[in-house]
Amino acid sequence: IVMYSIKMRASKNGKHISGAERIVNKDEIEETVKELVRRALTHENGTPDFINIKIEEIKEEITYINHLPIKTIHCKDKEEARETAKKILRNEGIPDSVIDYAYEIIDKGGMRGAAILNLKGERLEPDKERGVRVKNIDTTKELKEKILKENLGTERTVDAIAIASKVIHLGVIAELCTSDNKSYTTGYVATKKGYFRITNLKKEGESGGRVFFVKDDVDIEDLINKLENKPFIIK
Ligand code: PML
Secondary structure (H helix, E strand, O other), rough: OOOOEEEEEEOOOOOOEEEEEEEEEEHHHHHHHHHHHHHOOOOOOOOOOOHHHHHHHEEOOEEEEEOEEEEOOOOOOOOHHHHHHHHHHHHHOHHHHHHHHHHHHHHHOOOOEEEEEEEOEEOOOOOOOOOEOOOEEEHHHOOOOOHHHOOOHHHHHHHHHHHHHHHHHHOOEEEEEEEEOOOOOOOEEEEOEEEEEEEEOOOOOOOEEEEEEOOOOOOOHHHHHHHHHHHHHEE
């Protein structure tokens, strides 16, 4: 059946406030547009003066994959949380110096997308200010409900599990993420072993960001093209 991608982005005075996307069938378009407009208008970052809604038929075949298993690790403070994340990343063969560089990048904040680091610590994303944005993804209703009902995570987890599951499926070794929302201090590390939510991965008031760790011999153009354009539904 024909599926449609619906993307929303909202801004104020040219500054990004919120964005979201869905992949739905024709019958769900109207309702989904309504839901996304509501999301734009009620965002904690303020009321937008510009909302863009884009609806496109998806021509490419959609890949359906299972979500990474979700585990929450409770840490008492940022120090413990960072050490916990580091251990998980080390287990995937990522050198400490590269992990420290990733922490610098996410703490600096200000990127709309992700930085991409290889194991030598080289940054591979073409636009270092903006980073790479993972697009053309959605989760099934069932997965959304499961995460919220079973208290596996929050609304933010629902969006993040889609990104993490897609990037790991495409061969990214690991992802490190903290929220760009100043008051949301739970972050995560994702590897092929799972999506590990880590509490207190940053302090209240701090910036956030995303880093993807990739192999040195990665075909970066192909990877970025798939991260941005290859449609995935996470179930
Ligand atoms: C979690 O699962 O609670 C961590 C989600 C971090 C999401 C980052 C963001 O705000 O986009």
